[in-house]
Amino acid sequence: MYRYDEIDQALVNQRVAQFRDQTRRYLAGQLSDEDFRGLRLRNGLYIQRFAPMLRISIPYGLLASRQLRMLAHVARTYDKGYGHFSTRQNIQFNWPKLEQVPDILAELATVQMHSIQTSGNCIRNITTDHLAGVARDELIDPRPYCELTRQWATFHPEFNWLPRKFKFAFSSSTSDRAATRVHDIGVHIVRNAAGELGYTFYVGGGLGRMPMIGHQINAFVPESELLNYSEAILRVYNRLGRRDNIHRARIKVLVKETGVDAFRELVETEYARLDKAPLRLLPEDLERMRAHFVPPPYDAAAAGDGSLAKMTAADPRFASWARRNLHPHRVPGYHAVFVSLKANGMAPGDVTAEQMDALADLADRYSFGEARSTHDQNLVLADVAERDVYALWQELSALDLATPNIGLITDMICCPGLDFCSLANAGSIGVAQDIFDLFEDLDYQHDVGPIKIKMSGCMNGCGHHSVGHIGILGVDKHGQEWYQVTLGGSAENDAALGDRSGRALARDEIAGAVQRIVETYLEQRLSEDENFLQCYRRVGMAPFKERIYAKGDAAAEAA
Amino acid sequence: MNRIIRGDAVVADDWRTLADDAQPAAGAKVIVPLQRWREQRATLLAAAAAVGVRIPNTEDVDTLWPEIAGRPLLALEWPKYGDGRAHSQAQILRRRFGFKGELRAVGEIGRDLVFHLRRCGFDVIVPRAGENLAGCLQALQDFSTAYQPAADGIAAVFARRRRAV
Numbered sequence: 001m002y003r004y005d006e007i008d009q010a011l012v013n014q015r016v017a018q019f020r021d022q023t024r025r026y027l028a029g030q031l032s033d034e035d036f037r038g039l040r041l042r043n044g045l046y047i048q049r050f051a052p053m054l055r056i057s058i059p060y061g062l063l064a065s066r067q068l069r070m071l072a073h074v075a076r077t078y079d080k081g082y083g084h085f086s087t088r089q090n091i092q093f094n095w096p097k098l099e100q101v102p103d104i105l106a107e108l109a110t111v112q113m114h115s116i117q118t119s120g121n122c123i124r125n126i127t128t129d130h131l132a133g134v135a136r137d138e139l140i141d142p143r144p145y146c147e148l149t150r151q152w153a154t155f156h157p158e159f160n161w162l163p164r165k166f167k168f169a170f171s172s173s174t175s176d177r178a179a180t181r182v183h184d185i186g187v188h189i190v191r192n193a194a195g196e197l198g199y200t201f202y203v204g205g206g207l208g209r210m211p212m213i214g215h216q217i218n219a220f221v222p223e224s225e226l227l228n229y230s231e232a233i234l235r236v237y238n239r240l241g242r243r244d245n246i247h248r249a250r251i252k253v254l255v256k257e258t259g260v261d262a263f264r265e266l267v268e269t270e271y272a273r274l275d276k277a278p279l280r281l282l283p284e285d286l287e288r289m290r291a292h293f294v295p296p297p298y299d300a301a302a303a304g305d306g307s308l309a310k311m312t313a314a315d316p317r318f319a320s321w322a323r324r325n326l327h328p329h330r331v332p333g334y335h336a337v338f339v340s341l342k343a344n345g346m347a348p349g350d351v352t353a354e355q356m357d358a359l360a361d362l363a364d365r366y367s368f369g370e371a372r373s374t375h376d377q378n379l380v381l382a383d384v385a386e387r388d389v390y391a392l393w394q395e396l397s398a399l400d401l402a403t404p405n406i407g408l409i410t411d412m413i414c415c416p417g418l419d420f421c422s423l424a425n426a427g428s429i430g431v432a433q434d435i436f437d438l439f440e441d442l443d444y445q446h447d448v449g450p451i452k453i454k455m456s457g458c459m460n461g462c463g464h465h466s467v468g469h470i471g472i473l474g475v476d477k478h479g480q481e482w483y484q485v486t487l488g489g490s491a492e493n494d495a496a497l498g499d500r501s502g503r504a505l506a507r508d509e510i511a512g513a514v515q516r517i518v519e520t521y522l523e524q525r526l527s528e529d530e531n532f533l534q535c536y537r538r539v540g541m542a543p544f545k546e547r548i549y550a551k552g553d554a555a556a557e558a559a
Numbered sequence: 560m561n562r563i564i565r566g567d568a569v570v571a572d573d574w575r576t577l578a579d580d581a582q583p584a585a586g587a588k589v590i591v592p593l594q595r596w597r598e599q600r601a602t603l604l605a606a607a608a609a610v611g612v613r614i615p616n617t618e619d620v621d622t623l624w625p626e627i628a629g630r631p632l633l634a635l636e637w638p639k640y641g642d643g644r645a646h647s648q649a650q651i652l653r654r655r656f657g658f659k660g661e662l663r664a665v666g667e668i669g670r671d672l673v674f675h676l677r678r679c680g681f682d683v684i685v686p687r688a689g690e691n692l693a694g695c696l697q698a699l700q701d702f703s704t705a706y707q708p709a710a711d712g713i714a715a716v717f718a719r720r721r722r723a724v
């Protein structure tokens with residue numbers, strides 16, 4: 001993974017000192033609430049419902065074991081013993097004390113971590129495929145490009161006070177596992193007909209109040225011009241993005257109001273005028289960055305091990321886990337192992353200090369000392385030799401990290417909602433728990449097959465509800481918690497926004513409605529091979545709607 | 560006289576921002592809004608020793624450049640603390656057009672903005688009223704290095720690493 005040199009370390013250390021001084025001035029009354037707000041947000045510090053929330057950056061989701069141990073230490077020392085992985089591969093702590101945040105950042109800096117630009121109207125953490133470097137359908141490892149972009153974006157003097165937040169995601173594989181089309185900029189690394197590497201740029205995707213799928217604005221930008229093209233887009237946005245209305249300030253609104261073609265024209269004009277030499281990447285720059293992401297020393301003898309087939313046959317519980325939580329690896333004899341953070345009784349994405357410490361040990365023993373966070377709020381040990389898989393499963397089971405539900409209905413994405421977030425209209429963790437209880441039966445979950453439920457406590461859409469196969473959005477009705485359901489969304493290659501099912505549902509109706517949606521799918525599907533999304537796209541909303549709001553459903557009648 | 564930050568020092572401002580209808584005193588260095596510069600260019604040049612122009616942050620400096628090229632001073636605006644449009648104007652003026660005069664940042668500017676302002680090419684910073692100027696000077700030293708090329712001549716970090724090996 002990327003290792004800091006003196007420049008990286010100096011910047012992070014100096015940021016800690018800067019923020020320590022800002023916090024001191026704020027507590028001494030020398031900095032107003034309003035000014036401090038913009039500064040603390042740029043260090044990921046929110047003032048939440050009960051306490052501050054600190055969001056720590058995990059660039060493109062990659063964590064070394066010593067960083068995981070540090071996160072465990074932070075959870076134990078400064079928080080209530082757990083953390084929460086977010087949909088942008090970051091981790092959040094919900095209970096730090098404001099005056100201790102500079103100390104937390106200083107500790108993080110010792111393991112090359114920080115919270116720089118994890119919030120605020122600036123360029124946020126760069127995300128990518130959690131299977132980067134190991135996926136079979138990958139063209140090239142996207143992480144060197146992510147890191148080059150991260151460095152360009154960090155403390156960019158021109159783009160630190162944008163109209164609104166700005167999110168990049170990279171993908172370089174056949175299937176988009178990074179939800180690139182719902183980011184402000186989605187970059188697909190591609191090869192053109194001449195065999196040269198470059199990028200397809202998508203701009204203006206986003207969730208929240210006005211969900212939109214990103215538009216392709218350039219099919220092929222040459223490999224050397226990644227940062228120049230990004231600079232051109234950001235400059236257009238910084239100059240022309242709306243600042244009069246926070247709800248109209250994202251780049252998606254600029255693209256929409258300008259029109260895609262006119263927007264493309266603006267970018268191309270700016271790009272043509274840029275002095276490109278200073279930000280042009282030479283082959284040696286890319287090589288130097290790639291050297292940080294060389295594959296680990298795989299064991300050639302791992303191939304043809306055969307233990308997986310043997311243990312799968314011998315142990316049905318292991319078999320059901322292996323079926324859902326293992327992913328094929330490009331190196332024979334290796335597997336990517338998904339660590340489910342969606343166990344019954346835990347809020348989706350939550351992980352305890354003990355679990356993080358134990359995972360760090362497991363990463364050291366079984367996966368070359370690294371782990372990844374996913375945008376679905378799980379973790380991945382990406383490089384596990386087949387002979388170790390069974391032992392790893394046993395250890396994960398003992399830690400309650402082996403729920404065999406990856407991609408299934410209980411593998412929900414869920415924002416913190418009313419339990420923690422001051423913007424929430426409704427709770428999401430409780431609803432997740434209800435759904436978990438209804439679908440606990442694993443055989444049933446397997447039978448239902450892949451369904452992505454995504455849930456947000458308000459329009460801001462941190463839980464990506466608009467692109468859930470089943471999306472659930474918390475709305476406020478006369479001070480009560482209600483839920484709007486959408487169906488048919490997707491954040492993958494077939495990216496689409498979900499359709500609204502109809503009127504919002506009450507708190508005590510919502511889990512039952514999800515159950516009826518699933519039953520409808522099971523009745524309607526042509527075969528087990530037609531998954532929920534395919535089925536919905538074929539039959540449309542009508543049969544689902546009929547069942548969701550069926551007569552004789554007492555709660556619906558009453559409402 | 561107003562105190563401003565020029566380079567690494569707090570100094571007295573030798574320029575005067577003209578009120579809308581005020582006439583420049585003979586031999587004065589004055590800053591006027593863009594609109595007035597457009598309307599009274601000849602008169603202003605005849606009366607004042609030097610004329611600087613204050614440009615709203617909504618202006619497209621690419622198209623504006625022919626009108627302001629050659630000015631000894633351009634002032635760019637921060638109508639609100641977090642409104643960063645003038646950062647782009649400054650970078651374009653300095654790096655694209657090679658503007659060599661004084662570039663000053665004026666408006667709702669606090670200490671924690673000055674480091675980036677300097678990188679974008681502002682040699683003069685006029686913080687908002689009440690801002691601690693000594694603190695602003697300190698904040699110019701917040702970071703000893705940077706990742707990106709900007710108007711301060713620092714090369715991109717990847718280019719510096721080429722030389723390092």
Ligand code: SF4
Pocket residue numbers: 415416417418421422423424425456457458459460461462463
């Ligand atoms: S979606 Fe709304 S409630 Fe949920 S975390 Fe985001 S802002 Fe908070």
